[in-house]
Amino acid sequence: MRNLSFFLLLAAGLLPDVGLAQPNFHNQHDRHLSAAGTIAGRVALADGQPADQVSIRVKGTERGTAPNADGSFQLKAPAGWQVLTVSSLGYAPQEATVEVKAGQTTTLPPLTLARGEQQLKEVTVTGAKSLNQRVVSVGKIPIAPLDNPQSTITIERAVLEQQQALRLSDVLANVAGVYVMGTTGGTQEEIASRGFAFTSANTFKNGVRFNNGIIPEVSSLERMEVLKGSAAILYGNVAAGGVLNLVTKKPLFERGGSVGLRVGSYGFVKPQFDVYGAVGSSNKVAFRLNGTYERGDSYRDGVKANRVYVNPSLLFRLTPKTELIIEGDYLRDNRTPDYGIGAIDYQIQDSRSRFLNVPDAANATNQTSATATLTSRLSEAWQVRAVGSFQRYDNALRSAARPSNIISTPGATYGNFTRGLQRTETTENYYLAQLDLTGNFHTGFLGHTLLVGADADQYDTNTLAYTNPASATKPATAVSTYDVINILDPSKVIAQPTERLAGFNGMVRNSLTKGNTRRAGFYAQDLLRLSDKVKVLAGLRWSYQETPSDVFNYNTIANVTAKTANTYVETRRYDNAFSPRLGLVYQPLKTTSLFASYANSFTPNTGLDLQGNTLAPSLIDQYEAGIKNELFNGALSANVTAYRIVNSNQAQSVLPTDPRFRTASTASPMELAGQVTSKGVEVDVQSRPVNGFSLIAGYSYNYTAYTKSNIYENGSRLRYNPAHTANASLYYSFANAFSNSTFLRGLNAGATVYYVGDRLAGRNSRGLNPATGLPWVDATTGQPIADAFKLIALPNYFLFDASLGYAYERFSVRVKMANLLNELSYNVHDDNSINPIAPRTFSATLGYKL
Structure with a gap:
């Protein structure tokens, strides 16, 4: 049944809707018009924003449409003099009188909507973009x-x-x-x-x-x-x-807002607010401010969290065609670091609540950003956009080390885990400047939608790492153990070492790493309209990246042993790459699009090649093809995409058995000789609200594997990527069913299903020992053995959520039950951060519109 449903969905996405699909909302009535013509034109917003959510209607009728991405539109209308109404939320509406002639197209002069200051009354949204x-x-x-x-x-x-x-x-x-x-x-x-x-x-x-x-x-x-x-x-x-x-969310000139309170399982509390409007009585400046506070415990023993978030923004209407938006962001997040439940010899020890960290573990983060976006419409065809941004990120981590090296030998010590501690402090400043020029014009029969731009950004990062102090009894030895627990029973009393770490404050500074990544790029992209049915998207970018890194090693036991005490270690690399893009689009119908494209991207590498030079970036080729459909008069969008991504020059180590290894000028040479391939299919389905119903659904298949490697088996899958995912969300508003009942029309309900298929974690086994380049052997007996690395197969799972809501006048309430089936699975990194997914939980949200 599942396979049948999928192929029916796939067929719906692949078959264009020849008889029903038309570009406008109400063209299904065309057959009833005795005489009709077409109104064509273009809409622009004075502040340079895209003409999104604009409504164009023939006054006194139910006929209407929405503009395309470039603001252009066409609309069927009865013959005779008609009044066209153009409106959008936050803009002053316009009306245009036009004479419609049967069988002819009448083109209007360009229409420009300016920001409006009128107060909003209660409105009902009856349409949406697909x-x-x-x-x-x-x-x-x-x-x-x-x-x-x-x-x-x-x-x-x-x-x-x-x-x-x-x-x-x-x-x-x-x-x-x-x-x-x-x-x-x-x-x-x-x-x-x-x-x-x-x-x-x-x-x-x-x-x-x-x-x-x-x-x-x-x-x-x-x-x-x-x-x-x-x-x-x-x-x-x-x-x-x-x-x-x-x-x-962006500022609006209309005054309004909302407040709400969400409560849920495990003591979860989350009040939130959102207010917006003009600054005073100004028609030039508007604001928006939203934020929230959150606190809660967890289904995980000993885990708790709290956060504060504020998002202010200001809109300045500098001229009728120029607008400046300044946006801020502040997040303070404090939570218990939690590396999960542990594994013994790559076998997950099932539990949902077992906690293996120390009681005073903490992860504290502060993130602040400010962004300014200046948009100016130079003409009907050209627009310039400039962006400047700054972000600050601070993180302090105090935690036990990840659960690893857990004793797997049967006996009294089975499951014992010797805990160490980790402590880091990271600060990061990020700066960005970006300038884009876009234009829409023709050269002869060719139509162009052109983008020309440049950007530059910089990361300044400082990471202070702590390590274990020297032993009081053995000065040349570091104390590395905090305590010993058993992961199957953390309350079990186990004899502790005579000398142990005193805690996080007893740790000493080990290294300070300073990174200063600088990047810049220049790019151009053009959508060429060869005809109404054929388009070509072509572009090219040149990117430059400089990655200096300075490491200061403090005088600790670890650094003295490595003979790097109190020294600077500096590395610096320079990379540049070209990134082309080419795509072809064919539209046999206005509602159906077939496409194919090629693009590549690059990934900088660390390490040195055989000659001692920095390793060049890996270039990744990407191929994509698919079909996009607007079905049932735009009520349903169904898209299918197939892709293939190939990293044919992946960085890998040159093995010691390779003859080139002995003549290499570096101790651990690397080369671009590996290959990883990803291929798959994706189906995306979304509907507009139709008779109160709206639907989102999708399916994906992916297979990512090593296709050329000197260590890993060819064809072996990479970790963490589910082979299959599927999703479906159905929402229903009872407003139509209870249109005559003021009390019941605010009722709504929804259900969401999400499926995650088979995934792998752990570590990919290696056919050869990378240290020797030879098959694995026992160090004592010399007999062949298997690699100690193993993969972990993670359970598939379905998440089923259900919600019920009600709105009356300014009040609303919504309740939700998540993971109704109480499914158990895990998100896993390697074999040492095994985090169970949340169990069945309940939440309720009460809201009030200001």
Whole structure:
């Protein structure tokens, strides 16, 4: 039955809707018009923002449409004199009188909407853009998704509110092929797509990179955007799987806001607020301020957390065509670091609550950012956008070391874990400057949507690491043990060493590492419209990266032994790379798009080659093809994408048995000779609200494996990446069913199902010993043995959530039950951070609109 459902869904996505699909909301009525014509035109917003969420209607009728990404529109209307109404939330509406002639197209002069100051009355939203009409701002250029040879996904705020999204993982459950690959230490959600990790280089907030070392706050989000596949042409050094952009709420001139309180299982409490409006009676300056406080315990013994978040922003209308937005962000997050339940010889010891850290473990993070975005519309065709941003990140970690080297020999000591301590303090300053020029114009028969830009950013990072102090009785030896526990029974009394660590304050400074990564890039991209049916997207970026790193080693036992006491160690490398992009789009119908594309990205490498030179970056080729469909008059979007990503020059060590090893000028030579391949298929389905129903669904298949390696077996899968994921979310509003009942029309309900298929953790076994380049043998007997590394197969699981909500006038309440089936599985890093997923939990949110 599951296979049948999937193939029916796939067929729906692949078959264009020839008879029903039309580009406008109400074209199904065309057949009833005795005489009709077409109104064409273009809408622009005076502040330079894309013409998103603009409504164009024929006054006195139900006929209307929404503009394309470039603001252009066409609308069928009855013959005769008609009044066209153009409106958008936060802008003053306009009306235009036009004579419609039967069988002809009437073109209006360009229409520009200015910001409005009127107070909003209660409104009912009756339409929304479909998946294939939402332009992602992280793409830097207003390309309609049907014209873009790349998979893009947007999850709007309405979905976040319906699903009561608390963490980014809740939002990602709506996106096929983007998943949480781990939750190391319980302090972050590590995200990946198509077999590649989203590091801080791949995660953005309002188009600016942000440090994802801590769980981001989602209560401030207006929407989440995902640009799958390569984004190297736009952002330079990013991993191959795609990029994620969190777009926060923006200022409005209308006064309004909301307050709310969320409570839930394990003592969870989260009050939040959101206020906005004009500053005083100004029509030039508007503000928005939202924030939250959160505290709660956990299903994990001894784990607790609290956080404070504030997101202020100001909008300055400098001229009718120029706008400046200044946005701030402050997050203070304190939580217990939690490396999970432990494993013995790569076997997970099932538990949901077992806690293995020390009682005073703490992870404290402060993250502050400020971003200024200046947008100016130079003309109807050209726009310039400048961004400047600063981010500060501070983290202090005090924790027991990860649970590793646990005794696996049967007997009285089975499961014993000798705990050490780790302590680090990290500070990071990040600076960004970016300038983009976009234009929409023609050269002869060719239409162009052009992007030309440059960016530069810099990371200043200081990491202070602590280590173990010298022994009082053996000065040349460090004290490394804090205590000994048994992971199967942490309360079990075990004899402790006579000399042990006094705690975190007894640790001593070991090293101070200073990093100062500088990057710059220049890029150009053009969407060429050869005809209404054929488009080509082509572009090129040149990127430069400088990575100096200075390490100061303090006079500790570890550094004296290594003969590096009180010394500086400096490394410096320079990398540059070209990142091309080429894509072809064919649209046999206005509602169907076939596409294929090629792009590459690069990953800088560490280490030295055989000649002692710094290793060049690895270049990763990415191929993508698919189909995008608008079905049932735009009510349903169904997209299917297939991809292949090949890192054919992955860095790997030259083995000691290689003849070149003996003549190498470096002790541990590296070379670009490995290969990793990722391939898969993704299906994304989204609907508009239809008769109260809205649907989001998806499916992904991925296989990421070593396809050429001198150590790992060819064809062996890389860890952490699920072979299959599937998601479905159905929401229903009873407003239509109870349209005559003021009391019952505020009722709504929703259900979400998320499936994660088979994954691997642990460590990939190696066919050869990398230290010798020979098969593994027992050091004592010389007999062949297997590699000590093993993989861990993680359980598949279904998450089923259900919610029920009610809104009456300004009040609303929503209750949610998450993981109704109480499924148990794990997010695992290697074999030493094994974190169980949350059990069945309950939450309720009470809200009030100001």
